[in-house]
Amino acid sequence: MSTETLPTGRPADQLRDGDKPAHAAPSAAARKAGGFAGWIDDRTSAAKPVNYLLRKVFPDHWSFMLGEIAMYSLIICLLTGALLTLWFIPSAGHTIYDGSYVPLRGQMMSEAYASTLNISFDVKGGLIIRQIHHWAALMFIVGLTVHMFRVFFTGAFRKPRELNWVLGTILALLAIVEGFAGYSLPDDLLSGTGIRAMEGFVQTAPVIGSYLAYAIFGGPFPGEMIIPRLYSAHVLLIPAILVGLFIAHITLVAVHKHTQFPGPGKTNDNVVGYRVMPVYAAKAGGFFFIVFGVIALISALFTINPIWAYGPYDPSPVTAGSQPDWYMGFADGALRLLPGWLEFSFLGFTLSLNIALGALVLLPLVYTVLGVYPFVERWITGDEREHHLLDRPRNNPTRTGIGMAAIVAYSVFMFAAGNDIIAIKLGMSINDITWAFRIGLFVLPPIAFWVTKRICLSLQRHDRELALHSRESGRIIRGADGSFHERHDALTDRERWILVQHEPVAPLQLTPEYDENGVARPAARKDRLRAKLSHWFFKDAVNPVTPAELAAAHHDGHHAEALEASDHDAIEQGADTDSTGLSSGSPVRD
Amino acid sequence: MNEQDSPTTGGEVTPTGEFGSGAVRLDQGHVVGDGGIPERFENPGFGPHIHRGTDLDEVAAKRAERIVGGLFLLSIVGTLAFVVAYFAIDKHSTVFIPGIGQTNALHTALGLSMAATLLGIGLGAVQWAKTLMPDEEEVEMRHPMRSADEDRSKFVEILGDGAESAHLTRRPLIKYTLGGALGLFAVPVVLPLIGGLGPLPEDDLSVSFWNGHKEEDGSYPNKPMRLMRDPQNTPIKASDVTIGSVFHVMPEGLLDLEHHILEEKAKAAVLLMRLDPDDIKSQKEKDWGHQGIVAYSKICTHVGCPVGLYEQQTHHLLCPCHQSTFDVTQDCKVIFGPAKRPLPQLPITVDDEGYLISKGPFKEAVGPSFWERGSA
Ligand code: HEM
Numbered sequence: 001m002s003t004e005t006l007p008t009g010r011p012a013d014q015l016r017d018g019d020k021p022a023h024a025a026p027s028a029a030a031r032k033a034g035g036f037a038g039w040i041d042d043r044t045s046a047a048k049p050v051n052y053l054l055r056k057v058f059p060d061h062w063s064f065m066l067g068e069i070a071m072y073s074l075i076i077c078l079l080t081g082a083l084l085t086l087w088f089i090p091s092a093g094h095t096i097y098d099g100s101y102v103p104l105r106g107q108m109m110s111e112a113y114a115s116t117l118n119i120s121f122d123v124k125g126g127l128i129i130r131q132i133h134h135w136a137a138l139m140f141i142v143g144l145t146v147h148m149f150r151v152f153f154t155g156a157f158r159k160p161r162e163l164n165w166v167l168g169t170i171l172a173l174l175a176i177v178e179g180f181a182g183y184s185l186p187d188d189l190l191s192g193t194g195i196r197a198m199e200g201f202v203q204t205a206p207v208i209g210s211y212l213a214y215a216i217f218g219g220p221f222p223g224e225m226i227i228p229r230l231y232s233a234h235v236l237l238i239p240a241i242l243v244g245l246f247i248a249h250i251t252l253v254a255v256h257k258h259t260q261f262p263g264p265g266k267t268n269d270n271v272v273g274y275r276v277m278p279v280y281a282a283k284a285g286g287f288f289f290i291v292f293g294v295i296a297l298i299s300a301l302f303t304i305n306p307i308w309a310y311g312p313y314d315p316s317p318v319t320a321g322s323q324p325d326w327y328m329g330f331a332d333g334a335l336r337l338l339p340g341w342l343e344f345s346f347l348g349f350t351l352s353l354n355i356a357l358g359a360l361v362l363l364p365l366v367y368t369v370l371g372v373y374p375f376v377e378r379w380i381t382g383d384e385r386e387h388h389l390l391d392r393p394r395n396n397p398t399r400t401g402i403g404m405a406a407i408v409a410y411s412v413f414m415f416a417a418g419n420d421i422i423a424i425k426l427g428m429s430i431n432d433i434t435w436a437f438r439i440g441l442f443v444l445p446p447i448a449f450w451v452t453k454r455i456c457l458s459l460q461r462h463d464r465e466l467a468l469h470s471r472e473s474g475r476i477i478r479g480a481d482g483s484f485h486e487r488h489d490a491l492t493d494r495e496r497w498i499l500v501q502h503e504p505v506a507p508l509q510l511t512p513e514y515d516e517n518g519v520a521r522p523a524a525r526k527d528r529l530r531a532k533l534s535h536w537f538f539k540d541a542v543n544p545v546t547p548a549e550l551a552a553a554h555h556d557g558h559h560a561e562a563l564e565a566s567d568h569d570a571i572e573q574g575a576d577t578d579s580t581g582l583s584s585g586s587p588v589r590d
Numbered sequence: 591m592n593e594q595d596s597p598t599t600g601g602e603v604t605p606t607g608e609f610g611s612g613a614v615r616l617d618q619g620h621v622v623g624d625g626g627i628p629e630r631f632e633n634p635g636f637g638p639h640i641h642r643g644t645d646l647d648e649v650a651a652k653r654a655e656r657i658v659g660g661l662f663l664l665s666i667v668g669t670l671a672f673v674v675a676y677f678a679i680d681k682h683s684t685v686f687i688p689g690i691g692q693t694n695a696l697h698t699a700l701g702l703s704m705a706a707t708l709l710g711i712g713l714g715a716v717q718w719a720k721t722l723m724p725d726e727e728e729v730e731m732r733h734p735m736r737s738a739d740e741d742r743s744k745f746v747e748i749l750g751d752g753a754e755s756a757h758l759t760r761r762p763l764i765k766y767t768l769g770g771a772l773g774l775f776a777v778p779v780v781l782p783l784i785g786g787l788g789p790l791p792e793d794d795l796s797v798s799f800w801n802g803h804k805e806e807d808g809s810y811p812n813k814p815m816r817l818m819r820d821p822q823n824t825p826i827k828a829s830d831v832t833i834g835s836v837f838h839v840m841p842e843g844l845l846d847l848e849h850h851i852l853e854e855k856a857k858a859a860v861l862l863m864r865l866d867p868d869d870i871k872s873q874k875e876k877d878w879g880h881q882g883i884v885a886y887s888k889i890c891t892h893v894g895c896p897v898g899l900y901e902q903q904t905h906h907l908l909c910p911c912h913q914s915t916f917d918v919t920q921d922c923k924v925i926f927g928p929a930k931r932p933l934p935q936l937p938i939t940v941d942d943e944g945y946l947i948s949k950g951p952f953k954e955a956v957g958p959s960f961w962e963r964g965s966a
Pocket residue numbers: 063064065066067068070071072074144145147148151156157161164165166167168169171172175246249250253256257258259260370
């Protein structure tokens with residue numbers, strides 16, 4: 001692929017030529033490996049698919065490691081979790097603690113809690129396993145969330161990857177459920193309070209709430225069934241689904257071949273990167289150990305969930321400052337923001353929307369919205385093609401804005417879960433803080449959308465500027481005619497390519513409401529909505545510099561800035577580059 | 591954007607679903623190639639490969655080799671340290687780490703040595719890949735996801751043929767009975783699941799230990815019970831409850847239970863406070879109390895956390911979970927936060943010996959709302 005012919009006589013070339021098995025007779029070790037592989041292949045005909053996989057090309061970019069972080073954290077959770085099952089006793093049965101943690105000796109507690117204390121204090125190395133398990137679980141959810149951001153903002157979810165996006169959302173939802181189940185197992189005061197709240201959530205389900213709660217808990221709260229049931233969900237049911245879906249997810253990545261960022265030589269029809277064998281295998285394999293190592297390091301130094309400090313669960317003691325794991329924060333925050341008047345009573349029945357909306361509706365709603373996004377965007381843009389080149393986030397300002405608005409809304413919920421702590425830290429009344437969050441929930445996301453979109457547009461204009469006038473050198477030159485202008489260093493074609501490679505866009509055209517015969521088309525209303533949305537999605541678009549524009553800019557040479565104002569197309573595409581201060585972001589057209 | 595999407599002639603391009611076809615949604619007012627200028631830039635193709643120091647210089651390559659080897663060695667040392675720590679360090683000994691504090695020595699040593707083991711391997715492998723493995727990128731071509739048309743039509747054909755040769759279309763009896771059987775086969779699996787999950791709640795959520803033990807006929811004795819300190823399990827004299835004090839209370843007998851103690855606590859927990867009677871604004875609250883001593887359910891009417899933070903000055907009860915705030919002077923009505931209903935009050939009085947007793951059970955279900963709570 002390198003266009004340049006390599007100079008000969010470099011040590012590297014010798015090294016590589018010498019390494020090539022085609023040139024050298026296979027070594028004894030290689031023959032041995034070959035013999036073993038042959039034995040396997042005789043019985044499986046695995047050679048062809050394995051060769052194919054080993055020769056697969058993966059593009060390299062730091063952001064592609066985010067999914068790997070999630071993947072490796074999941075594996076670490078599975079490994080350490082398997083160890084924990086050797087000592088953990090999933091039972092709510094009562095016992096009197098007689099282990100080596102003195103402050104709790106002689107206390108009545110569940111066997112689940114006692115066995116978790118045992119793992120923490122009496123099993124050698126048990127605490128580090130517990131800590132790694134918990135930190136890896138947090139890393140898993142952080143990893144998959146940021147991975148999801150990467151996929152979203154680069155448009156990697158577009159055809160043909162919509163299904164993988166849907167699988168991803170299911171994985172993300174399951175990861176949260178799995179996390180909650182695991183967090184609840186030790187039956188300490190904090191996690192027990194979490195289960196208590198969960199029971200309250202379930203109870204508020206309209207009509208069937210109390211029945212559902214008694215079914216889940218096997219009777220009144222807390223009962224002795226919930227710990228074993230959460231246990232089988234946590235170690236068997238959900239992991240099995242997680243691993244199954246994850247394998248499907250990863251298989252689809254291999255089938256689709258990974259997306260790549262645009263750049264010279266990279267097209268929609270190729271993948272540029274490194275082969276699995278040896279480079280990607282070494283990098284990805286090495287990365288597993290790095291993720292594992294970093295989690296071990298964190299676990300050695302920072303204690304997470306010191307259950308011994310909380311004491312055993314009891315429905316009556318106060319758990320001040322109780323906070324769930326961070327990924328539950330947004331639902332907890334929603335519960336704090338929903339006002340009490342959303343509970344209604346009629347005909348002797350009670351409907352608690354103040355709880356049900358935050359606890360039962362929000363989570364599925366968020367993940368449904370996430371899951372359908374690719375389909376909505378495709379409908380709006382009418383784009384039915386396969387996309388393997390990623391968008392630079394700035395080149396799709398509306399999508400990037402939507403994403404930021406969603407992140408901000410999520411963050412408002414999440415920070416609202418800390419309204420008490422914020423109130424104390426800032427010395428403000430919790431009432432005011434809560435109201436600020438309530439208002440923020442409606443005000444901040446639109447602002448985030450608008451600001452993000454503006455930033456994207458100005459970055460795009462900056463790209464146009466660069467492409468047209470190259471880099472501003474900051475050096476002022478005096479021309480022959482006595483005028484002053486700034487000197488611009490020329491871009492090479494390859495440097496310019498990244499600035500101009502994306503497609504120009506325009507809203508979908510409205511199909512006429514009446515066909516040629518003047519008959520109203522029944523679908524016209526839907527089309528009108530679609531055209532409106534499409535217009536909204538693409539308005540203000542800043543399209544890339546075209547060769548003609550570049551030629552015009554060059555032709556006009558040093559006067560480019562002034563002349564651009566008269567360059568009809570540049571203005572039409574919203575390139576706010578003129579010196580006359582023409583308003584920015586003029587729509588492409590209506 | 592790429593070779594396939596690049597130059598399109600003419601201003602009009604319509605969206606197509608084909609792989610690698612021309613660009614869509616081209617702005618029709620866009621500059622159309624005139625005077626031989628293409629409409630889009632061409633992908634300039636790969637630049638010349640820039641070799642790394644380790645490719646060009648054997649000394650640099652040797653250095654890289656040593657670094658990789660050193661990292662792998664670090665891993666081995668880490669493992670050895672882990673084994674030594676495992677056997678040598680007592681599991682209860684502690685160590686002071688600046689910035690972190692006093693921690694368990696074995697735990698810290700095991701974690702740190704394990705991190706060295708893992709990071710040594712990981713960093714070594716990545717360093718090896720970055721410095722010594724080939725860094726010339728390779729190109730693989732993509733193929734559209736869509737299968738060839740003939741395969742797709744073949745698929746439909748096979749399905750159709752299969753249904754046809756199995757007489758599925760010609761023999762509706764088989765079709766419908768199979769449909770019914772498959773539709774119902776989950777019932778034997780699901781029914782025991784649903785049926786066996788748990789008992790029906792009946793009136794369980796609406797009563798508590800304060801109602802007394804359920805009689806044969808389903809009624810409750812509702813006889814007075816002493817208020818007991820939790821966890822001391824001792825009765826409380828009205829004279830012991832000074833103004834401003836607060837007691838955590840359980841009904842008499844609950845803490846002696848062998849079974850279901852947590853289930854009962856979860857509904858029966860009560861907070862006992864004494865206010866200056868003049869501060870109490872609700873007549874019902876005064877009537878159900880005793881000389882300013884009032885008892886309220888401790889279970890939050892939001893989602894059931896214990897409401898246990900009492901501010902003496904303001905007479906506010908605060909729930910730690912979502913900050914619902916209840917005003918004890920106003921019959922514990924919600925003055926802030928997501929809860930809707932006031933905390934249920936337990937009617938109390940004193941017995942002959944001056945101990946506080948309940949005058950009856952809670953008059954409504956305690957804890958979180960549920961659909962039929964008002965109809966009990
Ligand atoms: C259980 C959690 C998850 C794991 C272990 C996981 C793992 C991975 C890995 C290793 C890759 C390839 C590397 C990369 O692009 O980063 C990948 C790709 C992908 N993931 Fe995930 N992921 C998870 C969750 C999600 C979520 C929550 C979404 C979105 C809702 C998602 C959507 C995608 C998509 C669309 C791709 C293809 C990206 C491309 O080819 O550019 N994944 N995933």
